[in-house]
Amino acid sequence: MNVFICKNWFMVDFMNKKDEKSENEEISEYYAIQSQIMIPYLPTPSKLIRKVLQSLNFKESAKLYDLGAGDGRVIVMAAEEFGFDSVGYEINKTLYKQALKLIAELPEDIQNKTKMIHGDMFSVNCSDANILFFYITPKSHRYLNHIISQCEKGTNIVFIRFQPSREFCRELQLQLVKKIEDKKQELNKATAAYIYVIKRVKFESN
Numbered sequence: 001m002n003v004f005i006c007k008n009w010f011m012v013d014f015m016n017k018k019d020e021k022s023e024n025e026e027i028s029e030y031y032a033i034q035s036q037i038m039i040p041y042l043p044t045p046s047k048l049i050r051k052v053l054q055s056l057n058f059k060e061s062a063k064l065y066d067l068g069a070g071d072g073r074v075i076v077m078a079a080e081e082f083g084f085d086s087v088g089y090e091i092n093k094t095l096y097k098q099a100l101k102l103i104a105e106l107p108e109d110i111q112n113k114t115k116m117i118h119g120d121m122f123s124v125n126c127s128d129a130n131i132l133f134f135y136i137t138p139k140s141h142r143y144l145n146h147i148i149s150q151c152e153k154g155t156n157i158v159f160i161r162f163q164p165s166r167e168f169c170r171e172l173q174l175q176l177v178k179k180i181e182d183k184k185q186e187l188n189k190a191t192a193a194y195i196y197v198i199k200r201v202k203f204e205s206n
């Protein structure tokens with residue numbers, strides 16, 4: 001057993017399992033753990049998800065990506081209640097499996113509108129998105145440039161709880177369309193959502 005002074009039990013657990021894994025697996029598991037320290041799991045309350053989805057101006061079959069999808073409730077609601085083709089990326093295996101369970105309970109036609117991927121949201125190809133959904137920490141906004149840059153003009157970007165900085169919005173040419181507030185939520189739950197639209201045409205790749 002490796003002894004490390006470490007505040008997080010999962011880091012200790014990871015270090016203990018270290019010898020059983022190949023080098024590549026170690027790197028990806030390490031990355032997964034780091035990612036969840038940077039962006040921990042906190043679910044958006046269902047009421048707020050519904051308010052956000054209701055306020056979007058898209059028809060059925062619009063494509064929604066929830067990047068950092070948690071237990072999959074956002075993509076399930078988007079598919080079930082709004083008919084969106086919904087994709088979720090989640091790095092945590094337990095949450096990913098929970099999402100698959102939730103999807104398995106849906107009627108087959110709704111299941112066909114959802115896709116859950118166990119993977120890293122920062123390596124996503126979402127150039128076909130109409131809606132990107134993020135509930136991530138403000139410090140991680142700075143890593144979104146290459147994701148948002150892939151998307152077309154008119155794509156909606158939803159930020160739960162944390163509003164991106166003016167500088168970030170200027171650089172990516174995002175314009176605030178709506179702020180949604182749900183003041184009756186419990187303490188410590190997300191109560192606000194910020195919906196932006198991409199104003200520019202796609203960035204030229206060098």
Ligand SMILES: C[S@@+](CC[C@H](N)C(=O)[O-])C[C@H]1O[C@@H](n2cnc3c(N)ncnc32)[C@H](O)[C@@H]1O
Pocket residue numbers: 035036039040041042043044045066067068069070071073074089090091092095119120121122134135136160
């Ligand atoms: C605040 S939760 C939001 C969950 C869900 N989107 C919602 O709004 O209810 C953020 C999620 O992002 C996941 N996450 C963190 N880093 C990730 C990464 N690099 N790739 C994919 N998922 C990640 C976390 O495990 C966590 O489940």
